[in-house]
Amino acid sequence: MDRRRINGPAGATQPPVFDDVVSQGAKTVSGRSRMPDASRKMYLKTGVTPSASGSAYLEMETSAKPGASGLKLSCSVHGPRALPRSAPFSPHIVLSTHIKYAPFATKQRRGYLRDPSERDLGIHLEAALRGAIIADRWPKSGVDIIISIVEGDQDRETSKSQGEEAWDMMNALAGCITVAAAALADAGIDCVDTVAGGVAALVQDGGADSTPTIVVDPIPSDHAKILAACCIAYLPTRDEVTNLWFRGDLPASDMDLYTHLVEKGILASRNANCVLTNCLMETIE
Amino acid sequence: MTTPTIDLPGPIFAKLAPHPYQLRALSRGARTNGRATQEPRALSINASPLSHAHGSALVRLGDTTVLCGVRGELLPVEQIPQFRPLGGEEEYLEGEYGGAGGIGRGELRDYDLLVPNIELATGSAPQFLPGVPPTALAQTLSTRVYSLLHAAGLVKAGDLRVWYRPGEGKKQEDGGMEGVEQEVAEEDRVVAYWVLYIDLLFLSYDGNPFDAAWAAVVAALRDTKLPVTRWDPDREMVVCSRAEERKLNIKGLPVACSAAVFMEKEQSEAVTVAGDGRNWILLDPDRLEETLCKEMITIVVDCSDGETRIKSLEKQGGTVLGRELIRGFVGVAEERWAEVQMAMK
């Protein structure tokens, strides 16, 4: 019981149980409507939080499947500002990243306290950005990067039944990286390059024995099975990867599969990067 | 404090000496944000931006942006320790809206069926960074929304009840407290309640949080559709239909209207003593103005059915706003109501 919030009834409340899902547990595959290399449409806008030094809002086009909506992210950047006296000396800027799902972001209501998965995302994001920021330009100072996941990519029910939340988290992370990059640029914090995030996955749509294919920007509910996926933070002009998160297992048969997957991941982040640069251009004009 | 003679560039002056800055602006007839004292910022509402919530709304009040999501979850009566079935349905009928025209009564409050919470710590402003427990401001806002929800009787208790009707239609003519004692299994009975989690997320903060938050709550509730439910006796649980949804019956349209009093004297020192200087009533104050004002007022009015009903009045932190000014302010609130009503459409 949190004495700083309004706590609602003492007894446990349950999310609604629907007549249809009760009967059938199996998940429906809507099937992918995009080309393997095509990312979903992305909407990006900076300066949504004027009082912050920089901010950005990102929205992913909603996928066809009802109930599963698009990703909606709001990011604000505060700083650079002097570190508190108590903090130890730091020759470069100290990034603190904070990612939080809104209570209504997912099918299951989220609590107000950060859970481990949200912390993980924060750590990945931190790693992805550290490679992009010119950190030594602000010694003894810190910057806060705060992202609210207003709407999660997937409805968690399906991802739960799949038992693989990670795929959602990867999509979320890719978005977070891109929106954070936009917000940083909006804050005028010098970066070596515009970093953007992208996801590629190895999916198996046609039953167990079909040959798996690689797609970018996957939506788990579109695919029967996701074997593996990787989320990549990538600096296009320098051709550098600042963060790579791989998960799943690749069939031993094809040695190059991993490399292909990463390449596709980079492709995905390139796609995102186009949107990012366009958005930043507009703001300049 | 007097206005410096050297003319600094606005932003710097504002930072160095916000009060004289504001004072100078006002004596020139406009606020630092360019608005007239009685001029609110435009309010835009966009309904159901969220897909996972049962109802939602995004409200923009100038640079204050708040997102409200309403989500229903089911609370079986056996999960309510202090639950007390009343008699037949007749009993439930009295006191539909939060009860007997009175406030602080009925199931809504007793069983905590409405759970509003406000989150400011989203980096919505430099002073609201995450990782800290809700500030006094956040807690105060949540409480105000909570009280107003009940006081204004916005939500109908009936909408949140889940009935089990074994013999559809047929009713016992039996009510009263004693009705409780011989509870027959075959009677129609309430088996569960919907609990509405009303979560408010500030994406951008530039003052006057309450007006924005309250507008978002009302809009989100008006947007809320709960799935139609039935009690499954065999599985002993409430089952919802995917196909059918029911809108909530939201009573009236209460609109919040806030203002702050800016005193000529920076220090509230000379309050109550002659010559405490000029003062301005700033409608819909922004972040800077809030920090410069101590006295605040919020009036919540509802003009839906012709005459103006006041749902809440909160004035504190000063002695400028007396009876007459408050009476006058009701008029301002009425105008605001009309504007917000348009925005709600």
Added chain:
Amino acid sequence: MTTSTGPLVLPGEALDPSLIPSHPKHPLRLGPGLRHIPPSDIVPTVAGQLTTNSHKNSLWVEANSNRYIPQQNDPILATLLRTAPDSYLLTLSPHTAPASLPHLAFEGATKKTRPILSPGQLVYARVALANKHMDPELECVNPATGKADGLGPITGPGCAFDISLGFARRLLMARSREEGGVGVLEMLAGEEPGITGGGLSFETAVGRNGRVWVGSESAATVIVVGRALQETDRNGLGMEGQRRFVKKLLREMK
């Protein structure tokens, strides 16, 4: 008797002009509990009894309280907190910012001869400087004469007792018995006829900050004096009550 007592006043109340003394020569002097709001308003800030002294042409609000607010020239009984490079830091009352006592503010003190005090030491000092924007400053020497006038670190057996500020003021009155209505000390010292077993030998140092020091070779005496003072203060004993209580104490001592 030049001081006359007026009615009860509450903060912010308008004063009846007839109560404000108007002395031909002396300027009007406002004492504690009043503030002057230009041009001509005099307003009470605390609840108490409006009191005037037509002779000094002064006006103040008589009240009692517990929280000491430093005033220049007040004698106070302070506890040493710690030592700073060139001054000692002392507490006048709990939870307040410490007051500073320069190392050289003692009788005949030089870099070499200054007294070395250890934390916890009680010091009887005078408030040399007090204003709301600075922490108060103390001295243990009369700057005019360079004499200690009884100020300085408190040594020898004895104990300090907490009393109300009003009571401290009464004890400090020139004729504390007649004006302040405190007789216990004389009674215990045996200067009061009809009280047997008096004649205790002890010394006292009263601090305006609501602390009184009682020193004596005999611990029993210290305790009796201390209790007599606190009882008189807390239970508001009149002369007769004091007499009775003192007798009781002396009986117990036997």
Added chain:
Amino acid sequence: MTATAAPEAALGVLPRADGSAKYSHAGYTVTASVNGPIEAQRRDELASEAHVDVIVRPAAGVGGTRERHLEVILQSSLSQIILVKNFPRSLIQIVLQVEDSPENDYVNTKIVQASLNFAVMPALMQTAVLALLSAGVPMKATATATAVAIARVDGAKKITVDPSPRDIETAQSVHVLAFTSHDELLLAESEGDFTIGEWDEVYETAKGICCRPAAAAKEGMAMVLDDDDAGGTDMRQFLRSTMESKVAADLHWK
């Protein structure tokens, strides 16, 4: 116990606080302590004035958001009447402990999420003011507060002063108003459903209780005890007489 009983107050009930008061009225009993001016903590130190810290503690259960709200309201109102400018960088701490609140015999109360009804506000405000006076904290003015409820009793409008929880349940609107001793509206909190006309009536009623001109009050102490709903208790006179007895006790020796 009964809601119509006249208010009662005792000052200085907490021996170790600078000021304290116990106040019971309309079924509420609140004890308040005031400490200050004391040293403020870094985080809430104000350069030019004292920080007024208000803490409200429910009788049972842990305080929640509701208590924070009450604290914020009281804090902003009390810093208006306290002379905060006199004590820069310091802290004036007011702790309000609810001891009893009228129980509603028709409901079994929930405790875990203690949420004080805002009809407790007048009691809190009054106790705080009394405690401040007893602590001798300099103030610009005093304040008085009251609660009023409007109910529809079979069609007719009924205005109830100091409503009981039962009244509040069935009321259409509940109002809390506080006035300074200069008859200015210091605080106004209303919730429910009412018109500005009704609020005017409420205002009149409340003002009659909080700001009865001293002249009327002078017509004898009887006023204090009179508590018919029409007039209601004369809060200002009550405050006065309470302080009179306190000061009389303090200055018994004069």
Added chain:
Amino acid sequence: MPREAEPSLNEKQFVAQALQENLRLDGREFDQYRPLELSFGDQYGVADVTLGRTRVLAKATAEVTVPYADRPLDGVFTIATELSPMASPSFEVNRPTETEVLLSRLLEKTVRRSGALDTESLCLVAGQKCWSVRVDVHVLAHDGNLIDASCAAVVAALRHFRKPDTSMDAGVLTVYTPAEREPVPLSWLHSPFCVTWSFFGEEGDIAVLDATWLEEQVRVGSCTVSLNKHGEICQIAKLGGTPVDAVALLQCTNVALARVKEFSDMLDAKLAEDAKRRDKGGFMAELRAENDR
């Protein structure tokens, strides 16, 4: 954080020295308590205990709740001790000090673990519904010996408390409001009290009861004995401090028993007296309830 004001060296030395001469600053005997006063509030379950200048208020309340999964047949019983700045500005809300932790632990052991309250009697529907009884301890003024005063207040409050009446029929639980049925007392098994000794002198050979705040700041050690009037010891706590001779401790417990007997008798008397005072009130309530039906 304003720290608690330390007494001056002179005071400390004097207190210690005086004790050597069998003298206490307030003239009490070593084994003498300050006058203990107990009063009950208008409502059931409110007890106000003053011990000299120390004052503690305890309020007992009850509500229906869900029992802990691991103890389906037990009710919930909690004692909440949260020291507020009212006791002293050095206490902060949500920042437990050592004093606070110590106090709550001792009350826990003395009252809760000793089974003073029959928690099984609080069970309403096994595993589903039970009473949650809660005592909030509010320290209003702190002039030493919080433990003994608080314990007395808690016990008094619980003995005085009445919880709403309930009935079960056809598996339906009804909790009656006070208007419908007079509330009923808790099923109480025994009344433990705390007696705290403070030790002074190099060997801690001087033992003193009911120390004041000043004495507590000078003492070299302390020991709290909790027992009921039958001489059954619930707990003994001597947490650190100068070692004390075991035999001396035994002596202490004997004296403690005598004190506890006095407390018990005093409490019983007060309760009886209060019951008489309420008798009429109770009757009125009955009437009110009648009219309601």
